[in-house]
Amino acid sequence: MSQIIPVVIGLASKGWKVGIISCEKTKTSSEIKEQLEAVAVDWTALSFGRTGAVGGVGRLIRIAIRLPRARAYHCRGDLAAAATHLSSRSPFLWDVRGLWIDQKIVIGSINTNLVIIWLAKRLEKIAARNAAAVSTLTEAVYPILIKRNPSLTRFHSVVATCTDLEKFHSNPRLPAEKKLLLSGVFNNYYDIPATRAFISSFRERENLKVTWCHGEEAIKSELNVGEDEIKVMKQSDMQSEIASSSFGLAICKQNIGDSLAGVMPTKVAEFLAVGRPVIVSKGVGDLEKLLLSTRTGVIMKDNMDLAVNELLDLLDDEETPKRCRALAEQHFSMVNAVNTYDSIFKKLLKWEALK
Numbered sequence: 001m002s003q004i005i006p007v008v009i010g011l012a013s014k015g016w017k018v019g020i021i022s023c024e025k026t027k028t029s030s031e032i033k034e035q036l037e038a039v040a041v042d043w044t045a046l047s048f049g050r051t052g053a054v055g056g057v058g059r060l061i062r063i064a065i066r067l068p069r070a071r072a073y074h075c076r077g078d079l080a081a082a083a084t085h086l087s088s089r090s091p092f093l094w095d096v097r098g099l100w101i102d103q104k105i106v107i108g109s110i111n112t113n114l115v116i117i118w119l120a121k122r123l124e125k126i127a128a129r130n131a132a133a134v135s136t137l138t139e140a141v142y143p144i145l146i147k148r149n150p151s152l153t154r155f156h157s158v159v160a161t162c163t164d165l166e167k168f169h170s171n172p173r174l175p176a177e178k179k180l181l182l183s184g185v186f187n188n189y190y191d192i193p194a195t196r197a198f199i200s201s202f203r204e205r206e207n208l209k210v211t212w213c214h215g216e217e218a219i220k221s222e223l224n225v226g227e228d229e230i231k232v233m234k235q236s237d238m239q240s241e242i243a244s245s246s247f248g249l250a251i252c253k254q255n256i257g258d259s260l261a262g263v264m265p266t267k268v269a270e271f272l273a274v275g276r277p278v279i280v281s282k283g284v285g286d287l288e289k290l291l292l293s294t295r296t297g298v299i300m301k302d303n304m305d306l307a308v309n310e311l312l313d314l315l316d317d318e319e320t321p322k323r324c325r326a327l328a329e330q331h332f333s334m335v336n337a338v339n340t341y342d343s344i345f346k347k348l349l350k351w352e353a354l355k
Contacts, residue, residue: 002235002266004076005035006164010338012039016345019068023048023059044068053116060086060123072348074341078120081127091132091348093341095159096145098137100124102259107188128152132351133344135159138285141262157344160286161264162337163328167236168273170325171243174315178202181245182212183238183267186223191253191281194300196225198251198279201304206312213241242274246315251281251300260284269332272296275321277314279307290331296324 004020012018019042028045036043046062049055056079063083073092075081078101081094101120128134128149135157136142146152180199186192202208203226212227215235222230233241242248248271252260264285271278278297280287291297298314300307314320 001032002163003161005032006162006334007338007341008041009035009039010334011341011345012041014338014342016342018042019070020044021063021067022046023063042068053119056119059083063087071352072345074345075127075131078123078127081131082123085126085130091352092130093133093135093344093348094127094131096134096136096141096262098262099141099144099259102257103189103262106253106256106259125149132348133157135340135344136262137161137264138262140286141258144258144261155344155347157340158286159337159340160332161266161269162332162334163266163269163273164334165273165329168239168242168270168328170273170275170321172275172321172325174246174276174318174321175244177209177246178206178315179209179211179245181242181248181271182210182223182225182227183242183248183270184214184265185217186220189252189256189263191251192223192225194251194281195223195249198249198300198304198307199226202308202311205308211241211245213238238270239274242271242276245276247271247276247311248278249280250278250284252284254281254283269328272324272332273328275324277311277320277324279311290327294323294327296320296327 008018008020021044023046025048033043044066046066049058060079060083063080064087067084067087071090073084073088073090074095075084075092076095077097081092084092101117101124128145129151131153133155134153136145137160139158142156199208199210210227211229211231212223213231213233216232248267250265250268252263260283262285268278268280268287278291279300280291280297282288282299282301288299292299295314298307298310
C-alpha cells in the first residue's frame with residue numbers, strides 16, 4: 001500500500017497502460033481492486049503457494065507462464081526478474097529492493113541449506129545479467145552489486161523508499177513532551193538490545209514517552225524496550241501519530257554484512273516527511289550521509305550519551321522540522337519516484353524501437 005500502489009497509480013496517470021502480476025498470500029483486497037480499476041490497471045493475482053525452494057520455483061514458473069505481454073517490465077526483486085527473462089524478450093527494469101538472499105538469511109525467513117542459497121544466488125545472477133536497467137534503494141549498494149555481478153548494466157538509478165508527501169504532510173511544531181514513536185515491524189534486522197539501551201540512556205537525561213505502533217502483521221506482541229503503550233494501526237493512519245511524536249528510531253544490527261548497505265526503512269521517509277528527526281545506526285544505506293549533511297538525524301555509534309546530546313540539540317532547534325521536510329521532498333518523494341520510473345521506461349522503449 002505504501003510503495004507499489006502509489007507508483008502504479010502514478011504511472012497510469014502519466015498515460016502508461018499498466019498491468020500487475022503478483023503472488024498473494026491472502027485474499028485480494030476489494031479496496032485495492034477498486035483503486036486499480038479506477039485508473040484502468042489490470043491486476044492478475046496468483047496464489048502465493050508453498051514456502052521454501054519448491055514454492056519459489058513454482059511461483060517463478062507460474063509467473064513466467066501467466067506473464068502478460070508488455071513492451072517493458074518493472075520487476076520488483078530477483079524472482080520476478082528471472083521469471084520475466086524466461087517468458088519475454090522485452091526489456092526489463094530490475095528493481096533491487098536490497099540484497100535479497102542476504103536479507104532473507106538475516107531475517108530468518110528462508111531455509112539456509114546450500115541448495116536454496118545456490119538457487120537464490122542464481123536468480124540474482126540471471127536478473128543482473130539480463131536487466132536493461134537497474135534501480136536500487138540506495139547508492140551504497142550499487143558497487144556491491146557490480147562486484148557480485150560485473151556484467152550488470154550501468155543504466156542505474158536510485159529510487160529510495162518513498163512516501164506520499166500529501167498524505168504524510170509536514171507538521172512544523174515539535175511536541176513539548178519528548179515522545180519516541182517506534183513505527184512498524186521490528187524484525188531480526190533491528191538491534192533490540194541497542195534500542196533498549198538508547199531509550200534507557202535518554203531517560204537518564206529527560207522524561208520520554210515511548211509508543212510502539214504496528215500493523216496487524218506484527219509477530220511480536222511487545223518489544224520489551226521500555227514502551228509505555230502499544231497500538232495496532234494501519235499505515236494510512238500513521239501521519240497523525242508521527243506528528244504527535246518528537247522523533248523516530250531505526251537502529252539495525254551491525255553484524256549483518258553487505259545487506260545493510262541496501263536498506264532504506266519506509267518509516268524513516270515517513271518521519272522526515274512529517275518533519276521529525278530520526279536516530280539510526282551507522283551503515284544503514286545512504287542515511288549517514290543524508291542525515292548528517294542536512295542535520296536531520298543522529299547516527300548512533302558507540303557513545304550513547306553523545307547520541308542523546310546530539311538528538312536533544314536537534315529537538316531544541318525549531319528549524320529541525322523544516323530541514324527534515326526539505327530532505328523528504330528532495331530524496332523521498334513519491335512524485336519524484338514516479339517521474340524517475342517514467343523516464344526509465346521511456347528510455348527502454350526508445351532503445352527497443354532502435355533495435
